[in-house]
Amino acid sequence: MHIGIVGGGFSGLLAAYLLKKRGHGVTVYEKDEQLGGHCRSLIVNKESVELGTVFSFNDGIRSLLLELDVSFREQCTCRSFIDDEFSMVEQLTREEVARLLEELARFEKILARFAPGFDGADYGFIHQDLLIPVGEFLSHYELPTIAKILAPHLSAYGFGAFQEVQAYYAFSVFKLDTILSFLRGEKLLFMNEGFADLISRLAANLADIRYGSAVRSVERAGDRIAVRSDFGEGEHDKVLISAPLPAGVIKDPVWDGRMSKIRTNPYFVCIYETENRNLVTSYFRANLEKADGVQFFHTWPGKDGCVIAAYAYGDMDPSAVRRVSDDIERSGVSIRRLVCAKRWRIFPHLDRENLTETFYSELAADGRSGPIGFIGGLVAGPSVSNLYNSVAGFVEGFRPAKKKR
């Protein structure tokens, strides 16, 4: 079988790598001149710093990292919270934690009722009750403390406002395990040379990558699928799409209809070098759900000052970046220089009008059996480890290619 893969980010390359290992032919189409998508690292002050919006938990993906000989470390991230007056506060007080533990026990039972939807790494069947905004859902079940810890994270990672994001997305991204893992301060995975290292090692195992080839059409050609890009075309037995495409590119009405419903959120990252030596990853409570206010910053160490990446929600323009810088300085960070500001579009999702109970389950079934399929961030929650589980699970469904005599 020969498979075309649209998108050379982590999911696309991983699918290509795993399929090639099973003996299939693969071609990757990447619209930029460089691979990686959100897995992009910069060298700042001798450290590898992530420009993208990537993070990874500690499960499943380790085997891949060992296989590719990627140098990684597990590290706890300390989180601090900053209030309206720009001083540090506790995430929850002792009394709130006690309430939270009670609520989590209840929450587990409530979620169990909707269990089939949360089984795998991918989005699946969505119970009707979970189509409402997460804020509404949690207040209906009287879970205010969970709301209090979930809201900043949803907002900070660019999933959107608490009164808009559907409960299903919120609980798929922040599964009970994930919430607990955040609360317990468990270790996350970091690549010593940045996530870009993982990308180049995946790419090193692939033969056919087309760079700078934005895909212009995906259409049936007999029993095969033709992919046309600016500079050429290819025919494949199956095409896997791992990145959002403009409406009309996929010539199949059903798949194009699905693609055109998928929305993304604007989000931007500012990387700074600072004078401060001992900064902790900090969340700005006052900016919760506010467009272009800094949501949080992550820190990397440096000999003469930390490097920080600050994340904000909304469209990036010079005044928005200035507001981010101002807020950071008000919290006591002394900025030496702005290294880079970059806009991203993240969290592919459907809005309230379009999301139905069976959208993802039908899409998954068609993707497995038919000649076109969506993979990666289009069908699964965003952490690199979750995408790994999702893509690896999808590829499991392929029969190994027959050996040619």
Added chain:
Amino acid sequence: MNGAEKLNILLAGQGDGVKACCARYGISRTLYYRWLRRYESRGMAGLEEGRKRFCPANKTSPELVELILDVVRNNPAYGPRELSYRLQEMGRRVGESAVYNVLRREGLSTRAQRRSYVTRKGHKALEALPRFDGYGSGECWLFWTSYYGRFEPAGDLYAYTILDLRSRIACTRLYADLDIGRFADLLEGVAIPVARLLKLEPKCWCLLEAGGMKTVGRKRGYAELYDLAYRHSFDVKLHAPSGEASPSLQSVRQAMEAYHRRSLADLLPLLKSGAALRDIKTRLQIRLRDYNMTELQDFGGRPLAPLDYHAEATGRRKILPVWVYMERDY
């Protein structure tokens, strides 16, 4: 081996037979009975005194060693003669041969060794202990392990403790083996997140009684600890005396013993009761939460809990990660 460890072995021998015990610890029965005899005649004092080592009266003082190493850090290219001149400029008369001896003991006698000592994030621990009196709240952390014996089905159990000398903020976890890497786990999982939110700024980490640790992998362990410190922007020096108890160790032993009495006293009975290890770990976490947060201790006449003492001494807000109020597995 120190007295407490010898006593542990003696007790283990009384429990499950001298022959098996000696085999497990790799000592001869002759040695076992020699210790037993000393213990019966003179108590702990009999066990404490180890091999008499010859120590010259004019041995370079730890404080001077520290100064020499500081100069090396700034001038890795200097040999003993230049270092001696430099020290003279600083008003300390140290002969060239004395400097050479210090460099040799610290494994810094070649220029290449000194260069790597300075440029690498560090993998070497200092042999000498620091002078403990110069540190403020949060600045000097003591690391040690205590052996609790063998329990079924958990196996051998060691308590790993990190204690901040001044504020007495402390954490302990139980592990089934002796490995410096366990301290990295304890740091990463507990001590560092708390320290970073409370703005503790450790300057020195002292691995006490590191003698019991396996020498294999020790260098890797030190490198791991230095790397952790770097990752969290701590500028620490690691001290790990390998020899007999030095006099300055005696000055902190009191603090260690006080901690044991206060917070680990009921650990042994609990272990002996045969409770599940997971429950014991949970009990320990709760116990330590009370120790750090609520139980009042005497700080120079003022009754305070360790965390409050630190907040007061440094004028910083008391902010803790959520998990300190929860039970966690490890």
